[in-house]
Amino acid sequence: MRVLGIETSTDAGGVAIVEDGTLRAEWSLNLPRSHSLRLLPALKALLEALGLEPQALDGIAVGIGPGSFTGLRIGLSVAKGLAMALERPLAGVPSLDALVFGIPSRGLPVYALIDAKRGELFGALYRGGRREGPFEVLSPASVIERIRGGEFLLVGEGVLLYREEFEGLEGVEIAPPPCHHPRASAVAFLGWKRLRDGKGDDLNSLVPLYIRPSDAELKGPRP
Known part of the structure; x- marks a missing residue:
């Protein structure tokens, strides 16, 4: 089973592919506030480096936080879009679990x-x-x-x-x-284990793990 991992909960995000429990490749993105610009190009480069088409993926795993509100929304949006377009299962992985993995x-x-x-x-x-x-x-x-x-x-x-x-x-x-940063390879491996065991998440109900309201929500609407 070949699973793509996406991690964007911190500035040091990335993408990785794990196949049958073995890491095939990983692209790191350690640039502040760059996920919206660099995530899709990094994913394309990763697949090209392995000679794979998106259809060769058997599942998608994504870090769901806690972490950067903007980063989490970007990562989850890309992961859901891929899962929907490819009709593949999706697994959300808490980013702190990925941080500790290994x-x-x-x-x-x-x-x-x-x-x-x-x-x-x-x-x-x-x-x-x-x-x-x-x-x-x-x-x-x-x-x-x-x-x-x-x-x-x-x-x-x-x-x-x-x-x-x-x-x-x-x-x-x-x-x-x-x-000190969650790695996409850890997200991919933890997601691979869940998807291998048939424990994917519902595409519509999976949301970022925010823990607390965003700054915008705490400030409330302007009078």
């Missing part, structure tokens, strides 16, 4: 943290590769309170934003630089 944690619990703007973080706790509890909106101070005195591995662009606060905590480790 991280060498050495048995440590992992806190995955993505920038939520306004001094907040989107976060979730993982043990043994499995998420514990819900996705949350957290302040850096609340994360520090939870991990203080324990042993944890921190990963995600949110960790880098508040690195000075986190790296002084005893027992807390920060993942190396290549690990």
Whole structure:
């Protein structure tokens, strides 16, 4: 089964193809606010590099957040359009799950943290590769309170934003630089596993995982 993965929840987005559990190719897009311009050309280049037509895809996987509101809308729109046009199944993959996938944690619990703007973080706790509890909106101070005195591995662009606060905590480790963004290859692999097991999502009901209202919604309509 050949699955395309699309990840646009952060500036470091990308596209990848996993076939029968093996990564065939991955294109990264680490440019701020460029997904609307570069996503489709990157997808075309990826397929051409592998000598594939879109019809050769057996399924589509897409990162659904939490993350950038605009990026998520772009990625999901492209994924849904492809799934509809090709009549292929679609699987939504939480971007924090993709962020943690494949991280060498050495048995440590992992806190995955993505920038939520306004001094907040989107976060979730993982043990043994499995998420514990819900996705949350957290302040850096609340994360520090939870991990203080324990042993944890921190990963995600949110960790880098508040690195000075986190790296002084005893027992807390920060993942190396290549690990801090969800990768399209992880989205593709996690989506491939779901689609292989017949656990795709409904095309009409799949929506981004926002967790909190957008800035525009919080501000409300102008008087």
